Amino acid sequence: MPENGGEPVAALSLTSSTVDGITVVRVDGVLDATTRAQFADYLAMAGDDLILDLAGVTFMDSRALGLIVHHWQTSLTAGTKFALIGVEYTKSKVMWITGLAQRLPIYDTLADAVAAIK
Numbered sequence: 031m032p033e034n035g036g037e038p039v040a041a042l043s044l045t046s047s048t049v050d051g052i053t054v055v056r057v058d059g060v061l062d063a064t065t066r067a068q069f070a071d072y073l074a075m076a077g078d079d080l081i082l083d084l085a086g087v088t089f090m091d092s093r094a095l096g097l098i099v100h101h102w103q104t105s106l107t108a109g110t111k112f113a114l115i116g117v118e119y120t121k122s123k124v125m126w127i128t129g130l131a132q133r134l135p136i137y138d139t140l141a142d143a144v145a146a147i148k
Contacts, residue, residue: 040059041059041060041064041065042057042058042059042060042061042065042068042069043057043058043059043086044056044057044058044068044069044072045058046072046076049081049140049144050144050148051079052079052080052081052111052144052147052148053076053077053079053080053081054080054081054082054083054140055072055073055076055080055081055082055083056083056085056086057069057082057083057084057086057087058086058087059086059087059088060087060088060089061087061089061090061091061094062089062090062091062093062094063091063093065094066093066094066097069094069097070097073097073101078105078108078110078111079110079111079112079147080101080105080110080111080112080113081111081112081113081114081115081140081143081144081147082098082101082113082114082115083115083116083140084114084115084116084117084118084121084122085115085116085118086116087116087118087121087122088121089121090121090122090123090124090125091124092124092128095122095124095125095128095130098114098134099130099134102134102135111147111148112135112147113135113136113137113143113146113147114134114135114136114137114143115136115137115138115139115140115142115143117131117136119131135147
């Protein structure tokens with residue numbers, strides 16, 4: 031783990047809140063093979079209706095994207111709500127490379143996402 035002024039820096043931090051009955055998971059850090067299990071476990075406990083705030087993501091690989099796509103597809107099948115916010119090209123290039131940025135429900139703001147999926 032990299033250190034910052036003598037303190038260990040976590041590779042991934044996940045926090046959640048609820049907005050209009052929808053769980054909002056804030057993701058900060060790296061989404062890759064080393065953090066995939068932590069991310070998967072957290073999402074499994076997050077609930078059915080979900081907004082992922084990816085504004086704090088510093089890097090995302092295809093495995094993390096696969097997990098996001100899995101949750102999106104599961105929501106489509108189950109009829110639950112799912113959206114992404116805070117997606118930045120420079121940190122999530124894999125979404126554009128795969129063409130998924132045009133298919134996934136990506137919104138500019140939390141308010142936009144909540145309004146669209148309610």
